[in-house]
Amino acid sequence: MKYLIKAVTTNNRDLKTALLFTIEERSYLFNCPDGFQRVALSNKVKFKGVRYVFLSGIQADYYGGFPGFYLSSRESSSGTIADLQAFKIGVIGPAKIKEFITQGRCFYGGLNFIEIFQYGKLDRFYTEQFQNGQFTPKISKHDPNNLQTEKSKKAKAQQQQLQSNQEEEKKSYEIQQELEESQEECHEFQDNYLKVIPIKVYSSDHTELESYSFICVPKQNRGKFLPKKAIELGADPKFHFKILNEGNTVTLADGSIIYPYQCTDNPLPSQSFIFVFIPNKNYLESFLSPENKQLFEQFYFENIDQKCNQIHLIYHSVAFEVLMNKDYRDFMRQFGLNVKHVVDCEEVNDEVQMKVKGYQLSSRHALVCPTLIPLSKMAIQRHQEEAKTQLAEFHQVYNLLISQVGQVFNLYPINSSNVVDNSQVIQLKDLYTEEDESLNTEMQQLIKSLLKLKKNEDPNMDLEQYTQLDNSIDDTEPSILFLGTSSMKPTTYRGASAIYVFIKGSGILMDSAEGSYGQLYDHFQKKEIVDEHILKLRVIFITHIHGDHQLGVLKIMAERDKLFNMAEPGNELYVVTPQPMWDYMTDYINSALRYPTMVKLVKISDLNPEPQLYYDNESPQYNPKQPHIKEGSQLFKRKYSKTSVILCPVRSYEEVNQMIENHQPNHQVSQEMLRMLNEKMNITHMNAIEVNHCVESFACLFGSPDFGRIFYSGDTLPCQTVINYGQNVKLLIHEATFDDALEADAKSKKHTTVGQAIEIARKCKPWRTVLTHFSPRYQKIGEIDKRHQEHRIMVAFDHLRFKLSYLEWAYKFLPIYSNFFTNESTDSEAQYDKSRDFMLQKQKEINDINIQQIQKTQNSTTANAENKKQ
Numbered sequence: 001m002k003y004l005i006k007a008v009t010t011n012n013r014d015l016k017t018a019l020l021f022t023i024e025e026r027s028y029l030f031n032c033p034d035g036f037q038r039v040a041l042s043n044k045v046k047f048k049g050v051r052y053v054f055l056s057g058i059q060a061d062y063y064g065g066f067p068g069f070y071l072s073s074r075e076s077s078s079g080t081i082a083d084l085q086a087f088k089i090g091v092i093g094p095a096k097i098k099e100f101i102t103q104g105r106c107f108y109g110g111l112n113f114i115e116i117f118q119y120g121k122l123d124r125f126y127t128e129q130f131q132n133g134q135f136t137p138k139i140s141k142h143d144p145n146n147l148q149t150e151k152s153k154k155a156k157a158q159q160q161q162l163q164s165n166q167e168e169e170k171k172s173y174e175i176q177q178e179l180e181e182s183q184e185e186c187h188e189f190q191d192n193y194l195k196v197i198p199i200k201v202y203s204s205d206h207t208e209l210e211s212y213s214f215i216c217v218p219k220q221n222r223g224k225f226l227p228k229k230a231i232e233l234g235a236d237p238k239f240h241f242k243i244l245n246e247g248n249t250v251t252l253a254d255g256s257i258i259y260p261y262q263c264t265d266n267p268l269p270s271q272s273f274i275f276v277f278i279p280n281k282n283y284l285e286s287f288l289s290p291e292n293k294q295l296f297e298q299f300y301f302e303n304i305d306q307k308c309n310q311i312h313l314i315y316h317s318v319a320f321e322v323l324m325n326k327d328y329r330d331f332m333r334q335f336g337l338n339v340k341h342v343v344d345c346e347e348v349n350d351e352v353q354m355k356v357k358g359y360q361l362s363s364r365h366a367l368v369c370p371t372l373i374p375l376s377k378m379a380i381q382r383h384q385e386e387a388k389t390q391l392a393e394f395h396q397v398y399n400l401l402i403s404q405v406g407q408v409f410n411l412y413p414i415n416s417s418n419v420v421d422n423s424q425v426i427q428l429k430d431l432y433t434e435e436d437e438s439l440n441t442e443m444q445q446l447i448k449s450l451l452k453l454k455k456n457e458d459p460n461m462d463l464e465q466y467t468q469l470d471n472s473i474d475d476t477e478p479s480i481l482f483l484g485t486s487s488m489k490p491t492t493y494r495g496a497s498a499i500y501v502f503i504k505g506s507g508i509l510m511d512s513a514e515g516s517y518g519q520l521y522d523h524f525q526k527k528e529i530v531d532e533h534i535l536k537l538r539v540i541f542i543t544h545i546h547g548d549h550q551l552g553v554l555k556i557m558a559e560r561d562k563l564f565n566m567a568e569p570g571n572e573l574y575v576v577t578p579q580p581m582w583d584y585m586t587d588y589i590n591s592a593l594r595y596p597t598m599v600k601l602v603k604i605s606d607l608n609p610e611p612q613l614y615y616d617n618e619s620p621q622y623n624p625k626q627p628h629i630k631e632g633s634q635l636f637k638r639k640y641s642k643t644s645v646i647l648c649p650v651r652s653y654e655e656v657n658q659m660i661e662n663h664q665p666n667h668q669v670s671q672e673m674l675r676m677l678n679e680k681m682n683i684t685h686m687n688a689i690e691v692n693h694c695v696e697s698f699a700c701l702f703g704s705p706d707f708g709r710i711f712y713s714g715d716t717l718p719c720q721t722v723i724n725y726g727q728n729v730k731l732l733i734h735e736a737t738f739d740d741a742l743e744a745d746a747k748s749k750k751h752t753t754v755g756q757a758i759e760i761a762r763k764c765k766p767w768r769t770v771l772t773h774f775s776p777r778y779q780k781i782g783e784i785d786k787r788h789q790e791h792r793i794m795v796a797f798d799h800l801r802f803k804l805s806y807l808e809w810a811y812k813f814l815p816i817y818s819n820f821f822t823n824e825s826t827d828s829e830a831q832y833d834k835s836r837d838f839m840l841q842k843q844k845e846i847n848d849i850n851i852q853q854i855q856k857t858q859n860s861t862t863a864n865a866e867n868k869k870q
């Protein structure tokens with residue numbers, strides 16, 4: 001039997017803890033922080049079969065990765081219709097979880113496969129019984145003798161007293177209510193495998209949201225089967241042993257019944273465990289409240305009479321200050337010396353969680369032209385030596401272990417030497433193998449010789465001069481950083497859509513997929529720099545509702561919120577939001593942020609300079625509460641069977657300028673944002689240009705007399721509005737999801753192919769074009785061919801960062817990139833071999849050419865010499 005706990009991710013600066021408990025084939029996930037799936041994937045931490053997800057809160061550090069997790073689980077389960085029908089994920093969270101997920105249904109793609117439960121609502125918990133695949137909801141009540149709070153005991157006693165005294169009914173009713181309420185707070189979750197008792201804790205100054213920790217009691221293991229006992233009771237080894245061994249009853253010929261427990265050993269004790277999530281010391285008082293202490297007491301070592309409640313492991317995803325607190329240590333001590341304590345503190349862990357594959361690829365990309373991908377060295381040091389020393393002292397008293405991503409704790413069979421399994425942990429030596437190093441060195445040399453070769457062939461191609469330019473972010477001109485360039489979802493190699501534009505010390509983020517914050521962290525490495533850029537971020541423009549463009553906004557808003565000690569009017573973040581996400585965003589801002597006034601939502605359609613919608617003229621009636629438009633319904637007919645489609649007119653450049661100039665947003669907050677953009681960044685207009693993708697899809701356009709216009713298409717089919725408003729822009733960033741062979745796919749998914757994007761660039765005549773949003777099938781590099789050179793088009797990579805003027809020459813490096821990176825194999829080792837083969841071959845070619853050149857010069861010298869002789 002499998003019975004284990006796995007650290008899917010740990011508590012770091014950029015990402016928080018996610019834990020998995022697996023019993024037999026079923027798994028339970030505890031928290032889904034923003035970006036956790038990608039980190040797990042790239043560290044080869046696998047998990048599947050998750051049936052329930054427990055959330056400590058609705059903050060991005062707990063919930064931020066849930067939508068992405070749900071969507072990818074659903075996608076991977078849907079092999080057949082039957083698979084999809086069997087698929088279900090239950091999410092259990094604090095108050096508001098239901099509204100919150102329901103409001104996000106526009107990007108959840110309906111809520112048919114999610115069950116939502118709320119802590120403290122007894123009636124929302126189910127005990128599952130699989131009978132013909134049916135769910136039987138059953139109210140799960142705790143054992144009143146076992147898990148009774150002080151409050152409910154008191155209430156009960158009072159009630160009994162009242163009843164005996166025949167007091168007035170009203171008071172009795174009130175107390176009855178109180179009793180029920182107190183029972184509600186003392187809820188627990190239970191299915192056939194696991195009982196979870198959530199512990200709610202508050203921050204003492206009430207500035208932060210509640211957080212939940214969990215006591216988990218898995219089902220008891222059946223005792224060992226005793227054949228002798230079974231024979232004594234009349235069982236026939238041939239027919240009955242198997243049945244009894246599987247835990248079923250046997251009826252003998254004489255009608256007597258043998259129960260399995262009659263012929264088994266004492267059941268094995270259940271290996272209980274506690275997951276503690278305490279963000280800071282302000283929560284301690286509440287965590288160690290008398291009420292909670294009473295709950296913990298049943299599990300304290302000295303109180304354990306039945307072994308079934310014994311706690312074997314406590315996982316501390318807490319702040320270091322909590323771990324060092326005396327009261328908290330007392331709490332730890334009570335569970336006895338045999339408990340395994342796993343410590344997962346941000347202060348002790350590595351600063352950043354490694355996205356190994358992505359980093360390896362980016363650092364290799366960076367070899368071609370370090371000016372364009374200025375990657376910092378991976379922060380591999382555990383920080384805070386002091387914390388480590390303190391921990392070492394601490395370690396002598398407790399059975400301590402520092403958590404690592406991929407670490408597995410076996411709870412069964414009980415065998416202390418077998419408790420921790422580190423085989424899935426990727427060590428630093430795995431990340432930087434000598435082989436990698438030598439490959440990088442080889443590659444670096446080869447790139448150098450390639451650059452020289454190009455210069456020899458064509459003196460205009462002196463690329464080496466660009467490889468070491470100053471690419472600092474300064475006020476002289478805008479800098480653009482691609483945080484993610486994948487479409488659909490983040491992959492091991494690429495993040496999903498997010499582009500940070502730095503202008504005059506402030507920032508605009510165009511789209512913000514899940515993990516954008518982590519990518520920003522990977523890029524700059526230092527917390528101070530990341531904090532600075534998060535604080536200076538003033539606008540997030542969400543082009544449309546798809547998860548690969550917006551799921552990371554919550555995390556960015558939350559991190560920004562953490563940087564304030566008080567609301568600072570004048571430093572608000574404006575989030576340009578499509579209508580279907582409006583309520584969801586409003587709710588998050590008001591319930592999960594400490595300073596909700598520091599985020600202002602701007603209606604995306606308010607920035608549209610056109611008088612009407614062309615591709616989606618039904619969207620004003622779009623109703624987020626009506627997720628499925630049924631085929632044959634009136635709405636379906638109106639939406640999809642339009643007979644007359646109003647085509648967007650072809651507009652001249654002058655007309656476009658007029659439209660932009662005359663456009664006045666209706667809402668005050670939009671006007672306010674435009675004023676701020678003007679003051680801070682000298683941006684004279686920001687517009688949302690309707691594109692042809694999903695409901696409320698827009699491109700982002702803004703301009704300044706300092707640098708001209710920047711246009712980012714978001715996701716779209718090739719469309720006239722882009723051709724209109726993209727005219728003569730300085731920089732056109734266009735999606736190019738598929739290569740030309742997949743045009744039909746592109747059309748059905750409403751995306752653009754590389755060829756189409758190049759055609760749009762040809763029509764718009766921007767100064768430069770960058771293509772991005774590549775399908776996950778192009779893991780290493782977007783499709784590149786001769787056309788890019790012809791049209792001076794650059795291809796985006798994760799961590800590509802450039803000053804606008806660098807686009808003058810950046811595209812010239814593309815042939816070098818495409819020499820070294822191909823998408824043929826997704827298997828990295830094979831890929832490395834391939835790139836080595838390629839390099840060796842290239843080396844040979846270069847040598848051959850060099851030899852030829854040498855021979856040529858030799859020949860000519862000899863010829864000259866001979867001529868002279870003659």
Ligand SMILES: [Zn+2]
Binds near residue numbers: 497715773
């Ligand atoms: Zn997309």
Ligand SMILES: [Zn+2]
Binds near residue numbers: 544546693694715
């Ligand atoms: Zn999309």
